[in-house]
Amino acid sequence: MGTKGCANLMHIYAIGFRLREVHTQFISQYHYIFHLSPSHRIHCIPMDTTKNCTGEELSPSGLPIKPIPGSCGVPFFSPMWDRLNFYYFQGHMTYFKSRISKHNSTVLRLNVPPGPFLSSDPRVVAVLDASSFQVLLDSSKVDKTNTLTGTYLPPFSLYSGHRPLAYLDTTDPLHTSLKTLITSLITSRKDHVIPSFREIYGSLFDNIYNILDSSGPTEFNTLNESASFDFMCSAFFEGELPSVAIGPTASAMALKWLFFQLHPLKYFTNAGKSFLTGAEQIGISHNVALHNLIFATIFNAFGGIKIFLPFLLKFLVEAGPKLHNKLSEEIRSVVQSENGSVTLASLEKMNLTKSVVYEALRLNPPVEYQYGHARADLIIESHDAAYKVKKGEMIFGYQTIVTRDEKVFANGEQFVADRFVGEGEKLLQYVYWSNGRETDEPAITNKQCPGKDIVVLVGRLFVVELFLRYDTFTGEIGELPLEPKITFKSFQKLKQLDALTV
Numbered sequence: 001m002g003t004k005g006c007a008n009l010m011h012i013y014a015i016g017f018r019l020r021e022v023h024t025q026f027i028s029q030y031h032y033i034f035h036l037s038p039s040h041r042i043h044c045i046p047m048d049t050t051k052n053c054t055g056e057e058l059s060p061s062g063l064p065i066k067p068i069p070g071s072c073g074v075p076f077f078s079p080m081w082d083r084l085n086f087y088y089f090q091g092h093m094t095y096f097k098s099r100i101s102k103h104n105s106t107v108l109r110l111n112v113p114p115g116p117f118l119s120s121d122p123r124v125v126a127v128l129d130a131s132s133f134q135v136l137l138d139s140s141k142v143d144k145t146n147t148l149t150g151t152y153l154p155p156f157s158l159y160s161g162h163r164p165l166a167y168l169d170t171t172d173p174l175h176t177s178l179k180t181l182i183t184s185l186i187t188s189r190k191d192h193v194i195p196s197f198r199e200i201y202g203s204l205f206d207n208i209y210n211i212l213d214s215s216g217p218t219e220f221n222t223l224n225e226s227a228s229f230d231f232m233c234s235a236f237f238e239g240e241l242p243s244v245a246i247g248p249t250a251s252a253m254a255l256k257w258l259f260f261q262l263h264p265l266k267y268f269t270n271a272g273k274s275f276l277t278g279a280e281q282i283g284i285s286h287n288v289a290l291h292n293l294i295f296a297t298i299f300n301a302f303g304g305i306k307i308f309l310p311f312l313l314k315f316l317v318e319a320g321p322k323l324h325n326k327l328s329e330e331i332r333s334v335v336q337s338e339n340g341s342v343t344l345a346s347l348e349k350m351n352l353t354k355s356v357v358y359e360a361l362r363l364n365p366p367v368e369y370q371y372g373h374a375r376a377d378l379i380i381e382s383h384d385a386a387y388k389v390k391k392g393e394m395i396f397g398y399q400t401i402v403t404r405d406e407k408v409f410a411n412g413e414q415f416v417a418d419r420f421v422g423e424g425e426k427l428l429q430y431v432y433w434s435n436g437r438e439t440d441e442p443a444i445t446n447k448q449c450p451g452k453d454i455v456v457l458v459g460r461l462f463v464v465e466l467f468l469r470y471d472t473f474t475g476e477i478g479e480l481p482l483e484p485k486i487t488f489k490s491f492q493k494l495k496q497l498d499a500l501t502v
């Protein structure tokens with residue numbers, strides 16, 4: 001497979017999660033709902049349907065039930081052809097968009113690559129609008145066992161035979177204990193995130209400024225790789241940064257682990273001592289905990305942040321000085337009013353900054369694909385029609401189309417910096433990057449990302465650090481397999497810097 005194919009496979013394989021606070025809307029003869037817990041809704045499946053006066057079958061909420069359009073074609077040959085279209089001829093976006101327009105439907109049957117030789121069965125029911133996609137966020141409807149990487153499943157020998165948390169369904173008792181463990185790691189280290197980020201990314205920006213001053217345009221991505229790995233480890237663990245403990249090749253080693261799963265075991269055994277001890281105390285073996293720690297730190301956290309920040313930066317580069325001025329005004333006035341400090345409370349007051357971060361996560365969710373097997377026969381509803389899915393069928397969503405849905409987001413393809421300010425905040429329920437609604441919380445009963453709040457915080461801190469230092473900047477945007485390549489070309493430095501970066 002060529003570099004692009006390999007990179008695209010990595011895209012599927014790469015970083016790829018609380019059930020919505022649901023209220024029983026109605027209990028009717030057509031729709032049985034019962035509670036498991038106050039925050040957990042289960043639709044009794046199958047749901048009964050009705051017929052209208054012309055004999056058309058209707059879903060419980062009254063939408064016409066239609067057969068799912070699209071086809072997976074001839075076994076082997078069609079998936080092979082689809083693989084070429086997906087990776088080479090059409091590209092991901094056109095692959096899905098062309099099928100949506102051909103069948104005039106956002107719920108359809110298709111193959112998702114990689115297909116033959118690499119995955120057992122590429123056939124899926126694709127849910128490609130903001131309404132139907134929500135089925136994938138409902139743990140009562142989809143089984144997420146082994147679906148992180150879609151129709152492709154890596155050999156678990158890569159993790160010494162253990163299945164990492166992200167591959168476990170919510171019904172697996174190990175999902176409960178591992179998610180509790182990782183969540184307590186995140187909670188216990190919450191006060192380390194802001195200082196670690198500011199120290200490491202502060203020196204990253206100093207470094208870039210100096211290189212730019214002496215040698216000209218400076219690429220962000222490689223420096224970001226090293227900074228994001230150091231930052232995640234510094235936020236989660238005591239002790240030396242990986243770039244010190246392992247050496248300057250630490251982030252390159254982590255990337256190799258992402259591609260080939262060769263991991264820097266020794267560093268994590270030392271750095272994660274208290275996590276490993278805590279795991280053993282609740283009955284999780286040393287090895288299972290260690291492999292999960294490595295997976296969460298490198299695959300989930302480092303992998304995600306490494307991709308997210310270049311996308312955020314890309315939108316800032318494209319927006320130019322007008323937005324830069326508004327951001328720097330907002331950030332500096334809040335920081336000044338808080339005696340120069342950057343805290344969770346001060347970040348909360350930066351409405352435009354918050355919106356910019358959500359908008360970047362909406363337009364380019366770093367984990368684009370979500371999958372799950374239907375737990376039972378069920379009905380999926382798009383905006384205007386409903387579809388029956390059989391128990392066991394693979395349901396697939398491509399977020400990069402879903403969270404640009406024009407029926408929810410006006411000018412959905414465009415970056416609108418203040419989209420989520422004021423009334424716009426109501427739209428946050430349709431931002432799904434964390435495998436859950438932005439208005440929901442990760443929990444042991446769902447598959448929402450437990451790092452959700454850290455990721456949003458990191459995005460805000462990144463924008464703050466940038467505009468506390470600089471009035472504006474310019475950059476060039478290129479392409480890398482997983483993320484945009486950003487090259488800084490100039491900074492306009494803030495004169496009163498010292499007064500603001502306390």
Ligand code: HEM
Nearest residue numbers: 016017165166296300301304305308366367435447449451
């Ligand atoms: C930009 C960064 C990140 C993105 C985009 C991201 C996204 C996601 C997504 C989409 C999932 C669900 C995957 C699926 O089942 O389809 C997930 C799960 C997970 N994420 Fe994140 N994540 C990020 C950062 C983090 C961080 C910082 C952590 C911290 C440890 C983390 C830990 C996890 C874990 C442990 C799971 C599995 C949850 C479960 O199985 O219930 N992620 N993440």
